[in-house]
Amino acid sequence: MKIILNDRALLKISGADSEVFLQNQLSNDIKKLDESSAQLNAFCQHQGKIISLFWVMRYEGDFLLSFPLDLLEKIQSRLKMFIIISDVIIQDVTKDFCQFGIINETHEGAFTIKGDLSVVIEKFNHKGEIKTNSIDIWRKACIDSELPEIFSITSEKLVPQMLNLDIDEFGVNFSKGCYPGQEVVARLHYLGSAKRRLFAFESSFEINIGDLLYCPSSKSAKARGDRYKSSGIVIFRIKYNSHFYCLATLDVELKDEKITLNNEQGSKLKRIKK
Missing domain, CATH: 3.30.70.1400 (Aminomethyltransferase beta-barrel domains)
Structure with a gap:
């Protein structure tokens, strides 16, 4: 094809x-x-x-x-x-x-x-x-395939580990030498497991790149008026056969929790499990 x-x-x-x-x-x-x-x-x-x-x-x-x-x-x-x-x-x-x-x-x-x-x-x-x-x-x-992408709206917001680029060194080589940001990326790698990773989701409702993921059970999610501390962000989306699919970052500890878009009342996301 x-x-x-x-x-x-x-x-x-x-x-x-x-x-x-x-x-x-x-x-x-x-x-x-x-x-x-x-x-x-x-x-x-x-x-x-x-x-x-x-x-x-x-x-x-x-x-x-x-x-x-x-x-x-x-x-x-x-x-x-x-x-x-x-x-x-x-x-x-x-x-x-x-x-x-x-x-x-x-x-x-x-x-x-x-x-x-x-x-x-x-x-x-x-x-x-x-x-x-x-x-x-x-x-x-x-x-x-969980192939990540970065657009202008998400540019300069995420480190490679959040997009799973470090897994099997798919997008990051940790022995190649210096490049801009290398010290930060390497430090995160050697400090231990990444707290936020990339996952695939689906929904019956509209999803847009840049939408924030919210988990009401997250201890760090604190309401500030109508704004919430996010647990992730949508980086790629598609409407396919009247259904929405996306790739989004999410705190690993929340991967099996209820996830909604932008706030507690937002549309629910269902994680696509491999």
């Missing part, structure tokens, strides 16, 4: 120092990236909070970074700040290529992301309109 991902930006990183540059900026070990995988990486600020998540791919001797389109301007300017005198060129090639999501199929030149999910990068053909399956099918598959 081939699905065009027209909601994603694409940057090309080229130049003699491109690999070293990315190794110094991102959370995963770029040196371990092969030519058939899309490696998940966190691009963090100095406090260890994620600015964006990238699918990083080796492509024709260069690197491609795929991420949500609404972060393009922010990411481009931020990355260019760190070039200094390095031989690195950053180009926006979003309109030069088509990105296709592939579910449970084998395609020549595909980059595996996670499980049965992969991405194909093709140079844009201006002849005719591209027709593929609905992008909602891809988004639902991402939620089923």
Whole structure:
């Protein structure tokens, strides 16, 4: 199943120092990236909070970074700040290529992301309109696979552990060396288990990215007028077959408790258990 991902930006990183540059900026070990995988990486600020998540791919001797389109301007300017005198060129090639999501199929030149999910990068053909399956099918598959995403509304709010990037070092390598925020991320890792993790939920009612999760039984949830201390946040959502699904962070100790959106009277979320 081939699905065009027209909601994603694409940057090309080229130049003699491109690999070293990315190794110094991102959370995963770029040196371990092969030519058939899309490696998940966190691009963090100095406090260890994620600015964006990238699918990083080796492509024709260069690197491609795929991420949500609404972060393009922010990411481009931020990355260019760190070039200094390095031989690195950053180009926006979003309109030069088509990105296709592939579910449970084998395609020549595909980059595996996670499980049965992969991405194909093709140079844009201006002849005719591209027709593929609905992008909602891809988004639902991402939620089923618990593949996290960061959009502008959640940028600089979460550390990698909250998105399970540290589990099996899927998105964070703890022996690769320094990158922005590395000390904070490593300290959280070696201090013990993460208190907040990523989970999948469903609901019959509307869910939006940025909605807060509330647990009335949480000891730390204190009412302040009509505002509550949240126990998590929605990072990705989809309406699929008249039902809502999402990925959200949540305090681990509350995973089996009653969870509602935004306040005690909000719509109830049901955790999808694997």
